[in-house]
Amino acid sequence: MDEAAKSMIRNLEAKTGKTIDQLAQLVRKSGLAKHKDQVTFLKEKHGMTHGYANLVVLYAKGHPATRESPQSEYSPDDWFVGKEALKPIYESLVAAVSDMADDIEWAPKKSYMSVRRSKQFAIIQPSTKTRLDLGLKLPGEPTTQRLEASGSFNSMVSHRVRISSMAEVDAELLAWVQDAYRQA
Numbered sequence: 429m430d431e432a433a434k435s436m437i438r439n440l441e442a443k444t445g446k447t448i449d450q451l452a453q454l455v456r457k458s459g460l461a462k463h464k465d466q467v468t469f470l471k472e473k474h475g476m477t478h479g480y481a482n483l484v485v486l487y488a489k490g491h492p493a494t495r496e497s498p499q500s501e502y503s504p505d506d507w508f509v510g511k512e513a514l515k516p517i518y519e520s521l522v523a524a525v526s527d528m529a530d531d532i533e534w535a536p537k538k539s540y541m542s543v544r545r546s547k548q549f550a551i552i553q554p555s556t557k558t559r560l561d562l563g564l565k566l567p568g569e570p571t572t573q574r575l576e577a578s579g580s581f582n583s584m585v586s587h588r589v590r591i592s593s594m595a596e597v598d599a600e601l602l603a604w605v606q607d608a609y610r611q612a
Contacts, residue, residue, distance in 0.1 A: 433494055436483050444474060452488035463489075463527045489526045491534060502536040511554045518560060521552060521597050525605055532609070540582075549612035550605060551582060560591040562601070564608040575604060 437448050444451065451470070460466045463485055470481035487494040508515045525543060526532060535542040540553035540563075551563040563578055563585030571577050571587065578588045589601060 433483060436480060437487075437494075440480060440484075443480065444476065446474075448484060448487055451484045455485055455488040461527065463523045486523075486526070489530070489532075491522065491526065502538050504536055504541060507539060507554045511557050513558070514554045514560055517591060517594050517597065518552060518554065520594055521560070521562070521591070524597060524602055525550070528602075528606060528609060545609055545612035547612050548584060549608040551585060553582075555581075555590075558592055562589045562591055562605070563587070564589070564604055565611065566604065566608050567611070569604075569607070574600070 440451070441447050446454075451474070454474070455466050455470065458466065458469050460469055466485045466488070467478065467481040470476045470484055471478060474481075476484070483494060504518070508518070522534075522541075529545075531545055533544040535544060535548075537551075540551045542548050543550040543552065549565045551561075553561045553563070555561045561581060563582045564575075564587045565585050566575075566587050569575070569587060574589060576588050576590075578585045581588045587604075589596075589604065591597065591601070
């Protein structure tokens with residue numbers, strides 16, 4: 429967890445009168461499934477700013493950026509040194525994938541995020557200063573111009589999608605992620 433998230437969590441109770449665990453429980457009990465709806469719920473019903481509401485929703489979903497992780501020495505913040513422009517794309521993709529299901533696990537590795545269900549089904553990696561790579565386990569899925577064979581990218585996945593802009597985190601991409609999730 430980065431220092432900004434730690435600071436926000438420390439200040440949350442003073443600002444809201446509730447701990448992050450209490451607020452996360454409210455999110456879980458709200459019946460709302462989508463990240464955006466949960467953030468809106470906290471903003472409208474509990475008077476939170478967008479940044480705090482987003483942090484609580486990510487915490488409620490167990491996102492690694494909101495946890496101290498004794499099992500991993502790796503931090504997503506380290507991956508974006510010199511690649512800062514990619515972080516908003518990464519965060520958008522993580523939020524969209526998090527909205528798919530409650531049983532998704534996030535496991536930071538040295539240079540990428542492993543995305544798991546019962547087994548790994550995707551990885552997200554900032555590969556260059558201008559591109560994220562999304563690796564997917566989609567055995568038997570034909571390749572397209574956009575959904576490439578993984579090649580030497582990572583042997584743990586069968587396909588790769590190169591992502592250079594927020595617009596590329598679209599319905600087609602999320603459908604591939606959903607297919608990989610279902611197969612895990």
